[in-house]
Amino acid sequence: MTTASAPASTSTVHPADGHDRIRVLGARENNLKDVDIELPKRRLTVFTGVSGSGKSSLVFDTIAAESRRLINETYSAFVQGFMPTQARPDVDVLDGLTTAIIVDQQRMGADPRSTVGTATDTGAMLRILWSRLGEPHIGSPQAFSFNVASISGAGAVTYEKGGRTVKERRDFSIVGGMCPRCEGRGTVNDIDLSALYDEAKSLNEGAITVPGYSMDGWYGRIYRGCGWFDPDKPIKDYTEKELNDLLYKEATKIKVDGVNLTYLGLVPQVQKTYLSKDIDSLQPHIRAFVERAATFTTCPECDGTRLTELARSSKIRGISIADACAMQISDLAEWVRELDEPSVAPLLKSLQNTLDSFVEIGLGYLSLDRPAGSLSGGEAQRTKMIRHLGSSLTDVTYVFDEPTVGLHPHDIQRMNSLLLQLRDKGNTVLVVEHKPEVIAIADHVVDLGPGAGTDGGRVVYEGTVEGLRASGTLTGRHLEYRAQLKPQVRTPTGALEVRGANTHNLQDVDVDIPLGVLVVVTGVAGSGKSSLIDGSVAGREGVVTVDQSPIRGSRRSNPATYTGLLEPIRKAFAKANGVKPALFSPNSEGACPTCNGAGVVFTDLGIMAGVSAPCELCEGRRFADSVLEYTLGGKDISQVLEMPVSEALAFFAEGEAKTPAAHRILTHLDDVGLGYLTLGQPLTTLSGGERQRLKLATRMSDKGAAQAQVFVLDEPTSGLHLADVEQLLGLLDRLVDAGRSVIVIEHHQAVMAHADWIIDLGPGAGHDGGRIVFEGTPADLVAARSTLTGQHLAEYVGA
Structure with missing residues (x-):
């Protein structure tokens, strides 16, 4: 492992000494290989390495997971009975931990009643505000809540009076804001x-x-x-x-x-x-x-506002609470700033600070009535950050998973300022990140690798950013990598016409998207990129879309089951041995009778964390012994599922095991950089970047994809290491050279520089965006420098 001396920090806190460190000894979660490491507290530490190198396993599955588990154990046994149980991470020693606050990219609640307003404190604060200042006055805050229904009825009331018990029947009513027609859903x-x-x-x-x-x-x-x-x-x-x-x-x-x-x-x-x-x-x-x-x-009754007519009738300066929630947050912040009412001054100050945080973090283009489930992973992560920016807590550990996902280069500096702000309050900030702009501000860097999967799981460098550049690791070598503009771009073979596009914030956009080339759609977050492509391109005949919606799967799901690879493999085993294909599924007839094909046996310990151990009968192989007697090319089915994609690619290419259908799917998995994944690795252990590339490989393997002429990719560099971006560019080139059209929504400058044509939206976000501000080649965009994207791309390529 390469090391460097402790960095000189610009933080106002005192340098970390031997007692101010998080100490990890013998970490073995997932692919970690007995990792020993000490992390300085009250510093910003960035974890780097290729996808699958073990960053998330160390940061989230070991350090953050143990902190959460220990916090949960401080509650009473009764309370713990209502909480999810968590097993102790596979690690020998973990000390020096502080309370961990995880700010990840998990999508926010998929409940249709959940909005940006309900997911933060803003919705509650607005309801209180309208209940105090709204005219006409209609009742308490619940009268403005679309989650509370209006109810009328009667009931018995019992109370003490003059030393005797009195029981009376009384009428009651609850005034809620829920639209009765749509039950507060808006549709x-x-x-x-x-x-x-x-x-x-x-x-x-x-x-x-x-x-x-x-x-x-x-x-x-x-x-x-x-x-x-x-x-x-x-x-x-x-x-x-x-x-x-x-x-x-x-x-x-x-x-x-x-x-x-x-x-x-x-x-x-x-x-x-x-x-x-x-x-x-x-x-x-x-x-x-x-x-x-x-x-x-x-909903025709509430016009999608979710609220009753009564709730919408109460107004402040002519604005109803529904109007306020529909406003762009940056506009709402200005409207609230103009309110001057001493009776609710503390409330207004708190609301103002929260709304300003939305704007500061680059989410001013959202509205409070936006369904929380519709936010991208990056938007969800930044929304979760808001509640922490104004927090008075110090000496806690904040854990971030690629906070720059979905951010235009223009917005990354703003995110960096927020990370440093959290650190300077006396907190430990741990960030898993690939972007050089974020790595550059780190006080301390931990680089994992040297490769991915079984080739990763070790700390290959620990120290300063300057030391990383000179370390010779894969990350260090690529830290200064800059893609260059192509000397010659491809000539379009046609155009996909879009006329009058007005989805979300688009302002009657007319654009011709070239076909037969690599088109990159750019612009700041909220400028209308996804609205243009999802609303006017996706869904057309011959178009295959790979978006950022999450992959859902249990511990039994793996790359072989998700891609459909297991089906031709099972058929090949069945044909070679003269038996039924169902025998070669751990979820069907071939399952081990003891663990039912799970490979592990779970022991429920009540309020304590449950324990899992490899099944003693099948030793974790998931199949019945009788099934493992059947072989294909000298391998049983469990041995095949333990193969990395790269090994399986050669295995199914020739000889007795030759299976063209399996080989085709494996080729796509290898093309997207997942050659190191084993076929049977649980989906629950994959990183976000790995899952997105798995989805891309699956869509490329679809029967319909063979006839598809247009591939649409939404930020395919998410979760990709700098070295992996080069491989992705090669894949995009192969798709175009094979006669396909590729449209990519992307912020990464390397992809922009490699494009044949760029469509830039803006100039800003929300109602300040929604227009085409540039169409042309990357070279023309750099030469013009007329947009934010052009300015940052010019700086990136050194023009």
Whole structure:
């Protein structure tokens, strides 16, 4: 390991001594190889290394995880019973820890009721403000909440009077702000009944086509046993009453085979089961059903505001709370600044500070009514930062996962200032990052590697930024890397026309996107890049889109299952051995009978963290012993799943194991830089960058992708090391050279410099953006320097 002396910090705190360090000895989480390291407290430490080198395993899965676990153990046993249990990380010694606050890129709550306002304190503060100053006065803060319904009724009240107990019946009412039509969601849905059932069939013949509504399960038991219609009669022959009972009957208690059950019509049952949830949180096959069966439209009663007419009638200076929540936050901040009301002065000050933090952190283009689930990973992470900027807490450990994701180069300096601000308050700041601009401000750098997966997991450098540059590590060698403008760009073969685009903040944009070349769409965060591409390009025939929506999968999911690779492998094993393909799935007939194919056995210790240990019978291989007797090319199925992609690529290329379908998928995995991943590695252990590239490889392997002419990629450099960006550029070139058109939404200057054509949106964000401010070659953009992107690209290439 290369080391360097401790850095000279510009921080106002005292230099760290031997007692002011976080000490890690023998860390072995995931691919870490007995890592020993000491980190200075109250400093900004940046962790670098290629994707899969072990950065997240060290920072999040070891240091932050143990801090969280120890904090949880301070609660009573009763409280711990309601908290998720966490196992101790695989590490020998961890001391010097302080309370860890994790600010990661996990998407914010997918609940459709969650908005930017509810996810921060701003929504609550606005409700209090309107309850105090709104005219006409309509009640308490809950009268302005779209999560509280209005209720009227009567109930008994018991109290003591004159030494005796008095019981009275009183009327009561709760005034809430929830729109009764859409129940505070802002949208209503209409259901296409033909997507719910096949009227030509009877229930027993499988008429109901809703996922999970099998006649062999509970729903079938209820519908067949309710007695209101004949389960053997085709639905098209139902009487009006029978059809109404099937589709719309309200919740009714029934008894079937001696069991008390609740019957609910098919339509309200589907609404309750699927349509009340955020569509992005659903499994792919259920999401496809919902998109096919339901049409979501803006609620006509509240016009999408989620609030009752009463709540919208109360105004401050002519502005309702719905108007305020719909404002761009930067505009709302200015509006609040003009309010002068001594009776609520502390509230106004707090609200003003929070709104200013949104603007300061580069999110002034959002609105408070924006659904939280629609924020990108980078936007979600910066939104979480807001509550910490004004915090009075000191001497805590803040942990960030690539805070510059989704940020234009113009905004990175602002993010750097915020990280330094947290450090200078006396906090320890740990940042996993690839951007040279962030690495440059570090007090201390830890570089992991030398490679990824089994080739990583070691500390290859620790010290100053200057020492990293001279270290000779992969990160050190690439720290000064600058892509150059291409001497010659490709000639377009056509154009994809966009006319009058007005999605979100776009202002009737007309643009011709060249085909047959590499097009990069640029602009500051919130300028309208995704709105242009998602609203006018994605979804067209022949277009394949790889966005940043998260990959969902359990510990049983792995690259082989996610990409569809396991299917041709199972068939190859079955054909070679004359048995059924299902035997070669750890989730089916081939599963180890002891661990049910999980590979580990979990022991629940009640309020304490559960313990997992490799299954003693299969020794973690997940398959029954009888299955492992079958081989293909001299390897059993568990040995194949332990292969890295690069090894499997050669294995399935020739000889007895030659499997073209598997080889094709493996080629795509290797092309996107995932050659080091093992086929059976749980998806839960992959980093964000690895998951996005896995999705890209999967889309390239889709049957439809073979006919696709346009690939759309949304920030494919997210989570990529500087060395990996070069490999990505090679992949993009191969796609274009094969006759495809590639459109990339990107902030990375190396990708901009490599483009054939750039479309720059801006000039600012929100209503200050939404216009095309430049179209042309990268060389022309650099020469003009007429936009923020042009200025930063010119500086990057040294022009």
